Amino acid sequence: MSRDVLVTGVEQFFGEDELIVSKTDLKGRITYCNDVFLRIAGYTEKECVGHPHSIIRHPEMPRCIFDLLWEFIQGGREIFAYVKNRCKNGDHYWVQAHVTPSRDRSGSILGYHSNRRVPDRDILENAIFPLYDDLLKEEQRHGNRKEGLQASKQLIDDFLSKNGIAYDEFIARL
Template sequence: MVDRSLTGHEIILDPHDTIQSRTDTRGVIDLANHTMVRISQYSREELIGAPHSIVRHPHMPRSAFYAMWQIIQGGDEFFGFVNNRAKSGDNYWVFVRVAPRTSASGEVTGYSSVRIRPKREAVEEWSKIYADILAVEQKYPREEQVQAGYQAIQKAMRKRGFRHLTDWVMKSV
């Protein structure tokens, strides 16, 4: 069994670090670059064939990933800030772009993801946003958490004057 404890130590990506991965349509990793291996602290063998959620940090609201899946399954690119968990229990923040990969006929065959170091101000802002969303999720039974959190994301987005999640995220870049 994998130790899922947290260390409280944050890995801060170098400005030149670019984490790249590719998944199938279910989110199972089929490509991970050397930077992903180094930062995540998983071996390439541990990453390939694993769900991308292997690096999911427990302080990330499930509804944030639901929002991402809604966007990419609709054929659009997703941009966001994500707190990931390394194998050791350390965490690392990334600014992410996830895009659908398509066949010559236009069928979605998987997703590509590129992650870079975010600005510190964005990490501070999105840490608070995600803590608020996670608090909403935790008020509900597990089967209702994603929908409650997604509604909280929509409400927070509208409160700040944004109609689309991408617009909200990109103002922090």
């Protein structure tokens, strides 16, 4: 599946009473997605199931946020994050994601489950947009993707340290 989709700049919205739900295996391949996910992202179930969840990754989303997300869930912890996703046609939509590990009866992680809600617009505009813009600019300032990721991780670590809170506390306080 091509990730070279145009970015249109057009934002899509879903209802306050709707949840976008997806599940993945340990490698991030989609094992389930609900009808709201399919409708807003513009994919069919066949185009999603078995494919990397990153098919909806928007290029304007800082990579360090996904790095944090993977760190949390692979460590067995839940995480809340604001995410800009890309639709199949290049449009985008914002979500407040809650991602948790899915476990078997013995407690081993089998995969991951994500519920996404409509985010608070004031939080996006006043906290998330400025932070993500800074993080993305830092990533793009470096010619090497790995160096850019490391630099943006340092930037968010410095931001959190300056404010004396961990990432999950920061998100909870917004």
